[in-house]
Amino acid sequence: MPEPIIQVRGLHKYYDQLHVVRGVDLDMAPGEVVVIIGPSGGGKSTFLRCLNLLEEPSAGRLVVDGIVIDAGESGKERHGHVREIRKRAGMVFQHFNLFPHMTALGNVIEAPITVKGVDRKAAVAKAEECLAWVGLSEKRDEYPSRLSGGQQQRVAIARALAMEPKIMLFDEPTSALDPELIGEVVAVMERLAKEGMTMVVVSHEIHFARDVAHRVIFMDGGVWGEMGTPEQIFTAPTQERTRQFLARILHGGKPGRA
């Protein structure tokens, strides 16, 4: 296995008394696509948000692209590390979280200009490239309120890609979408995986997991319930809990949102 781009060791997360993530480890190679599935409240989103420090881990160690973060540190240096990780790991949210006061183009050029200090001309060129890549060139001057959910999520992906990240984190990117809009977002994600992006995806898109993921993790009760290739997990799960969960989502439609 090559040098891992993400390394997680003994990660815990408490919300007051509630123990949400109970000590998980993960190694990911560059270009690997990992899909995390599991029931609501199992700690999937929390784990993902710990990876770019939107949630502060309560214990454990995190190494992202060579940057080491230990739980419980603080100070100026740590702030710098956190921002460095965020620059290298783009995130896509369940509810898109586009900036409503900016056009699609404005959303995409915002971070390159303010965070990276790219000059405006170059940022616009890059943004147009990203918008074209997600197939939304003609929407560059629209405000988010005039875009459909699927279009908004694609702009959000373009916004993350404009920072030229090495890793992409997806937090239930299709759960808030109408069924007929899910396809266009999944297609973009598939293309991204094919181009070799390292991706951590929290999702119940079984097709995406089966066709694109290198590894699937079933997370339940704050720990890895089961981990393996898509074939292992979807065709021959070893755990009873995994079997039950898969039966529910495969036959009972969409499960609750975590």
Next chain:
Amino acid sequence: MNRVFVALGLSVLVFLAAFPCGSGVLAGEATDMLDEVMAAGKLVVATDANYYPQSFIRKDGQLDGFDVDVAKEVGRRLGVEVKFETPDWDFIEAGRWQRRFDVSIGSMAPTAAREKVLWFTNTYYCCPAAFVVHRDNTTIRELGDLAGRTVGLCGGATYHAYMEGRLVLRGGGRIHYDPPAGVQIQTYKSDSEALQALQLGDGVRLDAALMAQPMLERVIKDQWPLRIVLKPPFYETLSFALDQERGPSAKMLARLNEIIAAMHKHGTLSDLSEKWYGGDFVPPPELKPPLLWLRTMGPFLAALMLLTGIVGAFCLRGVRKRSAWTQRPLTLGISLLTPLVASVLPIVESLTAKYSWNERLWLGLPLLALAAWHGWVVYALTRPSALAAPEAAAALPLAERLMAARRDARARFALFTAAVCLAILIALYGALRTFRLDVSFMSEWFPYVMGGASLTLLVSALSIALASALALAGALGRLSKNPTAYGISSFYVSLFRGTPLILQIYICYFALPQLGIILPAVVAGVIALGANYGAYMTEIFRAGVEAVGKGQVEAAHALGMTRAQTLRRIVLPQAFRIVIPAVGNEFVAMLKDSALVGVMGVHDLMWRAQTVGRQNCKSLEVLLIAGAFYWVLTILFQRAQGSLEARMAKGERR
């Protein structure tokens, strides 16, 4: 963040420390006030400009009156220039002038309380007090008749002390008889307000009032339904006053007494008193015939109505042909309704004036005819059939016909809204007419009162700017995790929201000088207003920032933006749009609260209106002028706010 606050705190401390040192040096030189005044070549005289004929504001904005003439004479005899300040009576009386003025020449009676803070000269004149009743009263003939009655007077003045039996006159004054027993006292802010209450009718608000006789003689001459009864209960002895805190003033006092004696001897004071109080009152401004303005303005108005009426007739054809007019209902409404509104007042005015019918019709009928023609044009334009233009409509596709119908409905809505407002305005005007307003008085004083508008606007604009800056800083402090910033801003909000604005203005103007910080009145007012509204707006801004979704902050952070960048680029622009309506409300309230700076003698719109109103006993007239100005300003402001909101709403979520 931390360092900025420390630096800020330090600089404030240094600032506070520096001032008392400076004033200490000044206080060290114990020269007599007389030397200082002579050295400066200038005597600053305080006189409350609310009292005719003692001191009042002339139409050209200049001070005039008995006390003003006396002060000028004193200045001439001292050989120095006289400069006037016009703070409220309360401030002059309370002492501690902080060198804002040197001497009060304002018909002040020495009392025990006042002598604790002020030094008084010898008496320069005496003024008789008098009881006054409504003309219709027949029951009050002697002192005993006042028992059980309500007597109005100016609170805090000598008349108040007299009625409560605690008046002691100094400087040779004498009380002629004891106050009547069993009287109910009703105090007012000024004499003129008591008089206005009394003239409502015998026993309506008051049975009698007590005040200075010259004032009463003047209003009775002005046809007020009042009558003086009984003999003067006392002659008020009146003096100049000096501030005891000013420092050694013995030489000044002696010099002023010399001058008073000389003025008595030379008959100067008698002449002035004859001029202002004797039978020789300055004749009140000749009343113009009430419709003079109509005679001059009438032709203009008629021409305007004729013109817009013709334009309207052309519109009528345009509308049938679906020209651009229906797409601009507001333009249409305003251009057609304005002349109509303008014509209603003169028509009502002329038809109800105290003229012969012949003259009334001569004035009113042409306008009435024009108004009728105009009204017909408006009616014809808004008739559904005119707007729908059936013969043309039939040929159009359904979608366009539906759009046209919606546009027509909007145009009708705008016009009928305007018509309703117009009807209310007319009703309001009718109600105002029953108050028997002196219209010529209003037009005479209009320029002077409106002269204060610029100051009102200046104070409001500066206060709004200061409040916004403070509110932004305060909101960031309230949201900060830094205990210093949080503590400072929370304390600020609590203190300034929890105390009355008027107190804050007093503190800025009267307490800060004791720390050595002497601010001009306008600056003190702006600081107090700005700080007060800043505290309210802090909470609005904070709520606005908190109303921006958490997801926005997370998205920005996930992109690697720092807290400051997130705030500046993502949160504040969205918060700004959210708070516009609430902040607009605060701005409108501030516009009107700016009138409070008047207590410091800032001659703003409201101060001018109140002062002119009191000294002429016609408060309602001038206050209406001021009120109309505030209203118009608020309307304009709301329009601006509306267009700003529309512009900011472009990225709004639906």
